[in-house]
Amino acid sequence: MYLLELAGQDDRFAIAEAATAASDVTPIAAGLATARGLGDGFETLAFAHRASDLLGTTGATVDSAVALLDAATLDRAGSVAVRARDVRGTTDVDTQAAERALGQVLVDRGFTVDLDDPDHVLQALFSNTDDASAADPGENGVAALGWLTVETDRAFADRQPTDRPFFQPGSMSPQLARALVNLAGAEPKTTILDPMCGTGGILLEAGRVGATPIGGDAQTKMVRGTRQNLRELLDGDWHVYRGDASHIPIADDSVDGVVFDAPYGRQSKIEGDLEDLVADALAEARRVASQAVVVGDRSWAETAEESGWVVDATFERRVHRSLTRYIAVVR
Numbered sequence: 400m401y402l403l404e405l406a407g408q409d410d411r412f413a414i415a416e417a418a419t420a421a422s423d424v425t426p427i428a429a430g431l432a433t434a435r436g437l438g439d440g441f442e443t444l445a446f447a448h449r450a451s452d453l454l455g456t457t458g459a460t461v462d463s464a465v466a467l468l469d470a471a472t473l474d475r476a477g478s479v480a481v482r483a484r485d486v487r488g489t490t491d492v493d494t495q496a497a498e499r500a501l502g503q504v505l506v507d508r509g510f511t512v513d514l515d516d517p518d519h520v521l522q523a524l525f526s527n528t529d530d531a532s533a534a535d536p537g538e539n540g541v542a543a544l545g546w547l548t549v550e551t552d553r554a555f556a557d558r559q560p561t562d563r564p565f566f567q568p569g570s571m572s573p574q575l576a577r578a579l580v581n582l583a584g585a586e587p588k589t590t591i592l593d594p595m596c597g598t599g600g601i602l603l604e605a606g607r608v609g610a611t612p613i614g615g616d617a618q619t620k621m622v623r624g625t626r627q628n629l630r631e632l633l634d635g636d637w638h639v640y641r642g643d644a645s646h647i648p649i650a651d652d653s654v655d656g657v658v659f660d661a662p663y664g665r666q667s668k669i670e671g672d673l674e675d676l677v678a679d680a681l682a683e684a685r686r687v688a689s690q691a692v693v694v695g696d697r698s699w700a701e702t703a704e705e706s707g708w709v710v711d712a713t714f715e716r717r718v719h720r721s722l723t724r725y726i727a728v729v730r
């Protein structure tokens with residue numbers, strides 16, 4: 400069993416993404432989940448920080464965590480470090496005291512402590528559930544202990560859309576783009592299509608997880624800009640064409656997943672009716688792939704159903720006061 404430390408504030412979204420690279424992902428407290436198995440893709444997740452080999456869970460106090468570790472079977476040897484976290488600041492646990500007390504348990508069991516380059520890192524994660532209706536939220540708290548197994552690659556956090564050779568306002572964050580391509584099935588040896596690629600942010604993340612990205616956009620400026628971004632920022636194969644998302648120039652069933660961020664209602668560049676465009680793009684997506692993720696400033700879930708897709712999950716992500724992004728994952 401694994402312990403997952405989720406990222407962001409929306410656990411339901413993080414768990415949906417994590418489920419693309421882990422099995423039986425189950426929430427246990429704010430920002431924490433367990434999983435039965437881990438796949439190779441875990442490292443590429445945008446909304447997870449780490450996975451650990453779960454030792455056990457108990458109440459969210461240092462004493463309970465110490466008792467749990469005392470009683471645990473520790474099937475490893477070498478040097479250790481303890482990293483304690485108050486996940487999202489939901490508990491009032493003193494994490495330094497937790498690290499000292501848990502470290503002492505490990506020393507008593509014969510381990511040496513090496514804070515700089517330990518053979519094993521013990522994660523001690525303290526969190527309360529988000530259930531505000533609980534009479535005493537502290538009672539619902541969890542302390543979870545586990546040996547660190549894998550950390551996700553956070554490099555995308557340093558790569559802002561504004562740093563790319565071609566940038567336009569409204570570009571999606573690399574973290575969200577990464578999650579969307581994961582939800583659409585991106586992994587090595589897959590092909591991911593964004594038929595409304597804009598500045599190419601979704602294509603970049605598809606490429607970075609090892610998929611071959613294919614992008615299209617109706618505007619020559621976007622096609623040129625995306626090509627420039629991919630040329631300078633991505634190793635490996637990619638293809639970008641100019642074309643209309645309602646007539647995708649690709650053979651039936653020839654890509655593994657489609658992701659697109661539909662134009663927003665307030666954008667003026669859209670010729671024709673936005674509803675018709677998205678409906679047509681969804682129908683075309685269904686012709687070329689068996690899974691898709693559609694994003695917009697309104698929910699396109701109903702339109703997706705009308706195009707024959709089955710809606711797997713929907714999410715809302717508030718960007719700022721006047722923009723909420725609606726996400727539908729469809730099969």
Ligand SMILES: C[S@@+](CC[C@H](N)C(=O)[O-])C[C@H]1O[C@@H](n2cnc3c(N)ncnc32)[C@H](O)[C@@H]1O
Binds near residue numbers: 642670
């Ligand atoms: C919301 S933007 C995509 C933004 C992109 N995710 C990014 O981060 O840069 C929507 C894109 O759809 C394109 N578009 C509009 N109508 C289109 C159509 N009929 N076919 C293909 N692309 C279209 C626009 O040119 C625009 O680049």
